[in-house]
Amino acid sequence: MTIALTGAAIVTPEGVLAGHAVLVEGTRIGRIVPVDAIPADAERVRLGGGWLMPGFIDTQVNGGSDVLFNDAPTVEGIRAIAAAHRRFGTTGLLPTLISDDLSVVAAAIDAVDAAIAAGEPGVLGIHVEGPFLNAGKKGIHDASKFRALDDDAFDLLTRPGPGARLVTLAPELAHPGTVRALAEAGVIIAAGHSLADYDQTRAALAEGLHGFTHLFNAMTQLGSREPGMVGAAIEDRASHFGLIVDGHHVHPAALRIAIAARGIDGAMLVTDAMPPVGGADPDFTLMGTRIHMADGIVTGPDGTLAGSALTMAGAVRNAMDMLGHTLPEASRMASANPATFLRLTEKTGAIAPGLAADLVHLDEDRRVTATWIAGQRSDEGEV
Numbered sequence: 001m002t003i004a005l006t007g008a009a010i011v012t013p014e015g016v017l018a019g020h021a022v023l024v025e026g027t028r029i030g031r032i033v034p035v036d037a038i039p040a041d042a043e044r045v046r047l048g049g050g051w052l053m054p055g056f057i058d059t060q061v062n063g064g065s066d067v068l069f070n071d072a073p074t075v076e077g078i079r080a081i082a083a084a085h086r087r088f089g090t091t092g093l094l095p096t097l098i099s100d101d102l103s104v105v106a107a108a109i110d111a112v113d114a115a116i117a118a119g120e121p122g123v124l125g126i127h128v129e130g131p132f133l134n135a136g137k138k139g140i141h142d143a144s145k146f147r148a149l150d151d152d153a154f155d156l157l158t159r160p161g162p163g164a165r166l167v168t169l170a171p172e173l174a175h176p177g178t179v180r181a182l183a184e185a186g187v188i189i190a191a192g193h194s195l196a197d198y199d200q201t202r203a204a205l206a207e208g209l210h211g212f213t214h215l216f217n218a219m220t221q222l223g224s225r226e227p228g229m230v231g232a233a234i235e236d237r238a239s240h241f242g243l244i245v246d247g248h249h250v251h252p253a254a255l256r257i258a259i260a261a262r263g264i265d266g267a268m269l270v271t272d273a274m275p276p277v278g279g280a281d282p283d284f285t286l287m288g289t290r291i292h293m294a295d296g297i298v299t300g301p302d303g304t305l306a307g308s309a310l311t312m313a314g315a316v317r318n319a320m321d322m323l324g325h326t327l328p329e330a331s332r333m334a335s336a337n338p339a340t341f342l343r344l345t346e347k348t349g350a351i352a353p354g355l356a357a358d359l360v361h362l363d364e365d366r367r368v369t370a371t372w373i374a375g376q377r378s379d380e381g382e383v
Contacts, residue, residue: 002030003375004038007046008361011053011331012351022052024357027374031353047361047370051327054335054350055091055358055371056312059166059342060127060213060242060270062096063307066279068286069095073108078115082122084278085271087380088311089360089368092124092338092348094166096272098286099130099145106156109165116162121373124342125164128157129213133193134170137218140306141193142287149174158185164342168213170194171204183208188342190242193218194229201232205239211341214272215241215258216250217305234261240341242270243333245318246310248297252322259323268341269315269334274298274307313360313368313382320366327366 006021010032021038023030038044063069064084067077078095085093097108105128112126132153135143147153149169157167166188171179172195182189191204192213197220201209212219212233220228233241241262243255249272259267271277274291275284282293291298291306298306310318312334319330339349348356357375360368368381 002039002042004042004044005047005052005359006035006038006044007048008050008052010351011051011328013336016051016328022351022359024372024375027357029351029353029355029357032351048363050361050363050369051366052351053331053360053362055348055360055373056089056269056316056334057092057124057338057342057349058085058090058271058273058312059094059268059338060096060129060272061085061090061093062098062273063275063284064273064277064279066275066281066284068275068284069108070098070100070104070286073097073104073111075111075115075118075120078111078123079120082120085273085311086122086371086373086378087278087368088313088382089316089362089371090122090312091358091360091371091373092122094125094127094164095123096127096129099133099141101145102147102153102156109156109159109161112163113161121376123163124344125161125166127166127168129168130193132167132169132173134173134195136195137170137193139193139218140286140289140291140300140304142289145287149178154178154181157182157187164188164344166190166342168192170196171209172196172200174204177207179204179207179209183210191219191229195220196229198227198229198232201229205232205236209239211239212241214244214249214270216254217244230258234258237263237266240266240268240337242268244270244272244308244310245315245322246296246308247318247322249305249308256323264325264329264332265337267333268338269312269319269330271310271312271315272307273310276309277311313362313366317366
């Protein structure tokens with residue numbers, strides 16, 4: 001059966017369309033047609049104003065619904081995390097494992113593979129953030145878990161699987177050729193928690209480094225004589241960087257400058273979300289350290305930022321209100337750009353014929369009222 005979604009402005013790669021409908025045919029988008037051209041046999045669903053947008057894709061999700069992925073590297077844990085974020089418009093995500101033992105990395109990869117095989121809605125792959133990081137930029141990570149990316153780790157990270165495989169590492173600590181070998185094996189590599197300078201970062205980009213984890217945070221900064229990792233990320237035209245637009249991780253002016261210099265096509269909105277998102281408890285434990293959320297800020301006992309309480313819907317609103325972007329621009333950073341980064345543009349990331357019917361409806365206040373993943377609707381939202 002064809003379902004015609006009407007009554008909302010449609011955010012497409014070509015612009016915002018009024019007076020049109022999106023035809024959903026099973027799991028995929030069929031066509032976008034004027035309202036007066038809706039097929040007679042289609043079931044009409046009126047959305048009541050607002051915007052129909054591509055579902056949001058978050059490449060960095062540590063937890064949600066009071067579940068931390070490190071503590072629950074299981075299909076059940078992934079299901080709970082994905083359900084929590086779906087309420088905020090996230091229709092595709094990478095459960096993200098913070099630095100841990102290789103046995104936990106293996107369990108997490110197995111769980112994501114099993115979740116994808118079982119058809120768990122919204123699971124696109126896994127993000128392994130460490131433990132191949134630099135202790136000098138550890139952030140909230142437990143440096144005792146850090147290790148070299150040796151043959152055992154390489155074999156694990158490159159093990160075939162059904163979803164995207166994103167690995168964050170400190171490139172200055174990887175043996176020469178490691179980044180290239182990972183890239184040739186199909187792994188998407190991001191730099192982060194690193195003391196790499198500009199030249200080291202450029203060398204990694206030449207080997208196949210594909211992106212940067214939470215730009216500005218836990219990396220070398222842009223300076224007049226040493227451009228650092230930030231300078232290399234902004235200068236490069238082939239890679240992407242994640243931005244945590246919560247007003248706490250990075251000053252909005254720095255984010256505006258980075259996007260202006262690089263171009264909007266290189267920027268991705270990410271949450272770096274922790275268990276309190278969609279949950280009831282502001283406190284949780286990370287590697288034995290008690291973490292607390294207050295006033296939307298998640299910190300350890302010494303005040304170190306420990307991920308965030310941000311949602312993708314909140315990031316979209318912040319991209320507009322803090323950074324001055326239009327809704328289509330914010331949509332691009334929340335959907336199309338991460339789909340490009342994950343090499344999924346032939347499957348999702350836009351409202352276009354043939355792509356998965358991964359959609360989100362925002363009301364006039366830009367709050368989520370409904371989502372669709374592969375055409376299946378959920379009315380659990382923000383309102």
